[in-house]
Amino acid sequence: QQQVKQSPQSLIVQKGGISIINCAYENTAFDYFPWYQQFPGKGPALLIAIRPDVSEKKEGRFTISFNKSAKQFSLHIMDSQPGDSATYFCAASRRDTGRRALTFGSGTRLQVQP
């Protein structure tokens, strides 16, 4: 499967701080880039997603920044809260042009300390 590389593997942030998770992809045919949040014992839940024709998308405290030329995208969690402690996965797919299955990054375990 085509790779999506995610970093860091784990992240500890103080309450109120900014959490930043980064991903890089190889396949320029990807046209859909979502971020998922997963709590233990649960399936992944969509947080926010972006298309490559947009450089930034914000929904509440969550922002995706997208750099098409660098083939990188990142998730920023503003005002991080203990309830944000979870594992976060970036992903990519060719949603409009064929292979619609998601390719996932390796995941980032976020811990927000009170």
Added chain:
Amino acid sequence: SAVISQKPSRDICQRGTSLTIQCQVDSQVTMMFWYRQQPGQSLTLIATANQGSEATYESGFVIDKFPISRPNLTFSTLTVSNMSPEDSSIYLCSVDSAVANYGYTFGSGTRLTVV
């Protein structure tokens, strides 16, 4: 977005046996996807299941080990056959609502332990 019901939520199975996991969606969807998530790891695609055609398997996954059925646009099953402890994982089904503002939805997963 679509709502997925996945059963069973967990099971403990003897090696050499088989388990069938069911995935029911509350709306008609063209594509359904089955993923495996090994403990502490990311999600790996097993296969894509389209209604009316054979499932498409990813490298490293074969139909004899993971047979999939897709009898209609709202239902699919994944069977894990001749299980070994290495098959202990979470198995998840997913659908693409294909609606622009909705993403891919996941079931809550089946936590399988093989002893």
